[in-house]
Amino acid sequence: MKNITIILFLLLGCSSVLGQTITGNVADASGQPLPGVSIIVSGTTRGTTTDFDGNYSITAETGDTLEFTYLGMEPKEIIVGLNSVIDVSMEEDSEQLDEVIVTAFGISQEKKALGYAAQSIDADAISQTKQTNLVNALQGQVAGVQITNSGGAPGQSARIIIRGINSLDPAADNQPLFVIDGVPIDNSTVESPNTPRGLSNRAADINPADVESMSVLKGAAATALYGVRAANGAVIITTKKGQKGQVRINLNTSVGFEELNRLPELQTQYGQGFSGEYDPTSFWPSWGAPISEVAQTVPGHKYQDNWNRAFNTGVQSDHSISISGGGENATFYGSFGRFDQKGIIPFSDWARTSAKLSGTVKVSEKFDFSGSINYTNSGGNRVPHDRFMERMMYWAETQDVRDYINPDGTMKTYGNTNPIYDARFSTYEDNVNRVIGNLNFNYSPTDWLMLSYRIGTDFYSDMRSEITPGPKGIDGENSLSSTGFIEETRINSKDITSNLYVTLKKQWNDDWNTSLRLGNDIFQRKFDRVTATGEDFVIPEFYNLNNTRQIFASQNKSIRRLVGFYGDLMVNYKDFLYLNLTGRNDISSTLPKDNNSFFYPSVNLGYVFSESFELPQWFTFGKLRGSWAQVGKDTNPHILGATFVSPSVFPLDGQVGFSRNSTFGDPSLKPELTTSIEFGAQLSFFQSRLDIDVTYYKSNAEDQIIPVPISDGTGFSEYITNAGEIENSGVELVLGVDIIKTDNFQWTTTANLSKNDNEIKAIREGIEEIVVGSQFGYAGSTVTMKLIEGEAYGNLYGTSYQRFGADEDALFLQRGLPVIIGDDGFPERNANQLILGNAVPKWIGGVRNQLTYKNFELNFLIDFRADVEQYNQYDNFLSAFGKNEYTLARNDLRIFDGVLEDGSANTQEVWLGQGVGPDGRDYGAGFWRNDYRGITENFVQDASFVKLRNISLTYTLGNKILDRIPFSSLRVSLAANNIILYSPWDGFDPESFSAGAGGNAIGFTGLGFPGTQSYFLTFNFGL
Amino acid sequence: MKIINRTKGIVAIGLVFMVLACDSYLDVNENPNNPQDAPISGLMINSTYESALNVYRIGDIVSNYVQYLASPNPASASDTMEPVSNNNTWFSLYNVMTDLTVLIDKAEEQGAGHYQGAAEVLMALNLGMTVDIFGDIPFSESFNFETVTPKYDADQELYGVVMNYLDIGISHLNGETTATMGSDDFIYQGDVAKWLAFANMLKARYMIHLKNTGSYSSEEVLASVDNGFQSGDDNAGVNFFEQSINPWAEVARDNADLLLGGWISEQFIQALDGTSYNTVDPRLPLMVGATDDGQYIGTENGAGRGDAPEQGARSTLIEGQYYTSVTSPILIATYSEQKFIEAEAAFATDKSRSYQAYLDGIVAHMNMLGVPQTDIDTYLAGPDVSMGESAFTLNDIFKEKWVALFLHPESWNDARRFDYQYENFTLPANLNPDLSGQFIRRLPYPDSETSRNGNNVPEVTLLDRIFWDTE
DSSP: OHHHHHHHHHHHTTSOOOSEEEEEEEEETTSOBOTTOEEEETTSSOEEEOOTTSEEEEEEOTTOEEEEEOTTBOOEEEEOOSOSBOOEEEOBOGGGGGGEEEEGGGEEEEGGGOSSOEEEEEHHHHHHTTOSSHHHHTTTTSTTEEEEEOOSSTTOOEEEEESSOOOOOTTOOOSOEEEETTEEEOOOBOOOSSSOOOOOBGGGGSOGGGEEEEEEEOSHHHHGGGGGGGTTOEEEEEEOOOOSEEEEEEEEEEEEEEEEOOOOOBOOSBOSEETTEEOTTOSOSSSSSBHHHHHTTSTTOOOOOHHHHSSOOEEEEEEEEEEEEEOSSEEEEEEEEEEEEEOSSTTOEEEEEEEEEEEEEEOSSSEEEEEEEEEEEEEEEOOOHHHHHHHHHHSOTTSOTTOOBOTTSSBOOSSSOOHHHHHHHSEEEEEEEEEEEEEEEEEEEETTEEEEEEEEEEEEEEEEEEEEOOOOSOTTOOOSOSSOEEEEEEEEEEEEEEEEEEEEEEEOSSSEEEEEEEEEEEEEEEEEEEEEEEEEESSTTOOOGGGEEEEEEEEEEEEEEEEEEEEEEEEEETTTEEEEEEEEEEEETTSOGGGOEEEEEEEEEEEOGGGTSOOOTTEEEEEEEEEEEEEEEOOOTTOSBOOEEOOTTOOBTTBOOOEEOSEEEOTTOOOEEEEEEEEEEEEEETTTTEEEEEEEEEEEEESOEEEEEOOGGGTOSEEEEEOOEEEEEEEEEEEEEEEEEOSSEEEEEEEEEEEEEEEEEEOBTTBOEEEEEEEOOGGGTOEEEEEETTSOTTEEEEEEEOBTTOOTTOSBOOTTSOBBBOTTSSBOEEEEEEEEEEOSOSEEEEEEEEEEETTEEEEEEEEEEESOEEEOHHHHHHHHTTOBGGGGTTSOEEOOSSBOTTSOBOOOOEEOSSSBOTTSOBOTTHHHHHTGGGOGGGGEEEOOEEEEEEEEEEEEOOHHHHTTSSOSEEEEEEEEEEEEEEOSOOSSOTTOOSSOTTOSOTTBOTTOOOOEEEEEEEEEEEO | OHHHHHHHHHHHHHHHHHHHHHHHHTOOOSOSSSOSOOOHHHHHHHHHHHHHHHHHHHHHHHTTTTTSBOOSSTTOHHHHTOOOOOHHHHHHHHHHHHHHHHHHHHHHHHTOHHHHHHHHHHHHHHHHHHHHHHSSEEOTTSSSOSOSSOOEEOHHHHHHHHHHHHHHHHHHHHSOOSSOOOTTOTTTTTOHHHHHHHHHHHHHHHHHHGGGSSSOOHHHHHHHHHTSOOSGGGOEEEEOOSSSOOHHHHHHHHHHTTOOOOBBBHHHHHHHTTSSSSSOOTTHHHHSOOOTTSOOOOBOTTTOOTTOOSSSSSOBOOTTSTTTSTTOEEEEEOHHHHHHHHHHHHTTTOHHHHHHHHHHHHHHHHHHHTOOHHHHHHHHHSTTTOOOTTTOOHHHHHHHHHHHTTTOTHHHHHHHHTTTOOTTOOOOTTOOGGGTTOOOOSOOOOHHHHHHSTTTSOOOOTTOOOTTOOO
16 A cells, blocks of 8 residues: 555656746637647756646746747747746647647547557538538548548438458448547438438538538557447547637528539430330330431420430538637537538438537636537438439430429329439438537546546437328329338437546656556447338328328337447657557447457557657658557347347238248357558658658458358358458558748648558358349349459459450459350350459549638649449440440441450451341341340449549638628638549449448449539628 | 555445446347247248248249240240259248248147147148259258258258158147147148148159159059048148238239239140140130230240230230239149149059049149139030040140149149150240250259358259159
8 A cells, every 4th residue: 555655646746846836828829728738947857738728837937938839839938927827828830730630539639649640631621622411521631531422412421431341241331430529429321221312321410510620540549449439440520619719600601503413425316116116105215216217207306305404403502600709717619500402303302400509618727527519400302313313214315304294293204104203202201300419527636637527429310201102093194103102210329428537647757758548438329210111092192101001010129338448558758759558448238248348459659750860951850650459349239149030021911920030140259350550651841841641551350240141051041250351451641732832822732642452361161252232234234242252342243255265263354355256246245253343442542732822712622533443334224225325336237356266256247236137137136235235344344533522712801801891701712513523434423322321332333313513602701 | 544445445346336237237139129039820920921932932933944934035044944043042941941940849849739740741841842943952951050061961862851741740730739720820720630631742742753763652642642632622822911912913913014024935825725735725814814905825935025015915924813813822732733643643553543533633723713614514525635544644644734733833843754745845945055955954053052052062954853853
């Protein structure tokens, strides 16, 4: 006991008792307290740092000089006078703005001290993107982070992947954890179980106008403190806070317009019918006679330009107002936002109303607390975009797609279902009510000890209602469904996070500074989803479950709990060597009791060599860093052992059957373990005119918890067990250049580039492949994404042309070899599934430019991805229906390039058309339908792109004018998104894909909601 | 020191509480959606329902091979006898056999002999159907989860297992039971006498398959027939539901909605419309739909519909007929089929019994379809049908059995035993070239099995025969 007492004394008694005690507070220009500011009495070894509230206390004599230094701020020197209280306001050093970064648990850290790569973007960079979905605002801005916008629907989800896919489980959520003000929130995407509708990822509920900054923590080292839930990285969002001083009111209002950004190359010559014959009732939209020919005898017959006319000009408006301010001991921030969007597919819309209130209160020098509550209501009508696009495909180009409804409300059609009619009446509305809140308490009984407690909640209810009308009961009507149905879904999700930690700080002497944090973290998620479906309406057009002849109901609920204990030790030696050790033990409710507790450590080291060596003048800053980290991962709740299910078909005549679930969860499952290493360097030259940051990383996720597909003969089809390993490695480069820097004109560029390599190191003995997903293609051209050992994630398999001399055992299509032409003169099809491409981009990057001239600011962001292939299902459909430009070659004679079975060159001329050709031979449905559409190879295409993601021009009113009007600031900006897209891809924007952000089957573009380009006008007023 | 000790005590107690609390706090992983256990009644409901669906599933796969149906699309893999991976059917068969294994164990534990017996009969049915299409399959190492790659057992051995299940099933059905089946039995609503007849009928079916092998006895077949179905009332099948309509009705409905399927083969139409045989069969308009012009026109297997439009120009399944009404049964075994088995078994030993059984089989099927008595009489009077005992051949049995087993998977077993020697039966257009001009003899193993249990899956071609399909 005595020893402990001595240690306690040692911890406490490090300040000498000389001179007077100077106390004070250090804040930034806006009055925000600055924690961790280092204060040294000039010429001595006495020093201290400010606490979390910016307070400090130091012993000094009158006449001594206090040196205040803080990264990101201009250093300040103050001579001690008679006053024993010295409050200091530090000015931002514009050179080094981005040097402070918010890391785990919302702790601001000097980037200099980090032993791992982290990158953040600020409020300006977020708002300039004009993205309503926070995830999209990160697009192209952070190295190693791939954002894919799943489509152009209002409110549609975006997917974020950091440093590659880390799980072999096709259903795994490979996305990072989202944390707002220290509290994790739900970012799941729950897609419609029926036809895809483009639902939102839940981070879309956050109003970007409330966000101050977003940091991306990429590696396991950065996320060790969030534990299992951040195994894929973390996005740390810090919201705006009130600041001491005058009350500020900010009003932002924006209107935008959007339109389709890209169409496939389409033919406009041939119309409805088959075999070149016109038929106004034919199912076939474009295999008929030339339109111009038919127009001579049929009045009004023309190419209707449906592809341009079916889509609307979308409209969006975004208004938000915020009020913030604060006094000596309290601050507040309140905001209200309303966003409305009508999409380009008619009748699609989405709206978000958000309100936020937050505040901080300093009760005493020792105790302060803060809290925030955010309410969001969001939702809209989600049109069946997949079906819309499919029906556009079937719709005849000579029939007006806009003329879709009869006066009695029934569908107007020549036979096929009209896409706009379907979009209008097959509705799917979601209505989300969500509350995110947190409370923080900090208590510092002494300057070296602080107790903190944070409790956060994220509750939402998602009410969904899907209606497909049945017949109206009018003679001769074409109804969308013979019975109609209504499906009511109620989702309730409740997250609670509790975090208690103690921080111990100690400056041992001039050289050694340590900080130790110990804590406990508890997480719970309760989820409940109830679905009731009523089929067959009794009274037409009366949409209520009570009005249906058959009702089915189902329920799915789950609960997951996690308890974690963690420690984090930071050691700073002479401000140039930083060592950080972390350890965490998680206990998860989802794992078997014997294996549910698991520990994992991390270590990282940062070495600022520019502070320990004399470097040339132009070499401003240099740091090397390295880290090694492990992170465990649990699994989904309720998967262990064998269970029984009642198939959804029951009850039948009041009887409910049961069947053993075909999934078996290994009762001795253990946690997954990801080990990663990272090395990097951060360099700065010419007074930070040029910044370079390079990172190499490698991570191996072992003992993966995956549903291994097993022989049905075992009595199960899936065995959830530990199997397999996946490796991601890559390089990231971030470059910042101040190209021009004069008083009136500045030009700053920030660029990032990353490459990721992925390899599936192992699956499980005896298991050859894991199928992630597949997408339909006509005549056997269905594409499948499969994982096999030794290859990368994302390989697309399908049929191809036979190649002469091809290696029979080859996994990959040997494109370089000549195609084999059959006896019939057409290319031969190879039905064996070969790898035709890979859907995970190897290269991603972006360049952001900021040009300022006097009161004008021009920003533009370009991003790209390369070395990626996707399945172009739309192209497959277009070729099957004779709609794309290349099917104009439908009456050509052609000698196919290739060789015969014996290797001799093909010389046979064939006709590509339908029916009997000029040579008298019957070609049946013709080349495009008989051959071309059935070859997957034709549709696995290069999906690289370069996009001008955003460009904006802003004018800020000068002070002279502002003095005469009642505003403290006024800004006007014009912006455009996605107006330039370069891609070899033939089709809609290749970024859109079918699965939505929740899925991993990214290579299937399918009939996704087409991408858009948009234009905005924004006003921002400050009061 | 006292204070410190007390503090230590409190901390220690606190820690113990935390650990205990933690334990129960985290003990929330029991599945709230799916129970850990299921009642035998629930398993019986699903097993009877799914067994009927399995009959449909296999019927659907083989209906093009036996040329009941033909694809409207040219060179469709099912018509041309290409290898098609039947992952879903394989899964469904094993899924039911898994549930039946659980049901048998649980029924035995509870002394519910009738449940056990009925489950054993269904196990014999599903196992038999699986062996008949796939040959060697995993079974002895199945369902106990001792390996994730179960070995394949020989088809001939598995036939012994099938017969064994039927025998012990019969003894359990004859024995005591602690629980009585009722409306949880979708096949017989708990009528044990009918289950016993069904078990005997299945014995007869599986034994007749062995006719050309060494282990065949016509007496045993006939003995089982005697204990089998006594009339069409004993037919084993599951009636479908408004909520879950008969799958053939669904095919017909989809076809009407232009999701093409259920097109009738030219061979079937011609066998009944007086082309291949002189007698016009009154069953044709009760089994398939006519064209817009009221004609019965089939589609050539493998050739597709040619110039014919999607609707109205070819015979297809249409909703509302005997096989295609919303609540029509999927028939697992019928009295009519049993009569043809009797006819075949008695043919060599008791030809008059055989001939009578053949005629009874036709009548039984016609009664089932509701053919008017006058039409039945007219048909039976046809010289092609009532050729007389002496002119009567096995071919006649196979032809009539083929008609009576419309859409039923047993027809493919018959077709292979009969070497596809039906009148005017021709190979499909665009036949899979690997078959070298012969009819298909078995299904390939599904891709799911080759990718998950590749080391055990036997190498086979589509010309390899099931053990009972002797050359």
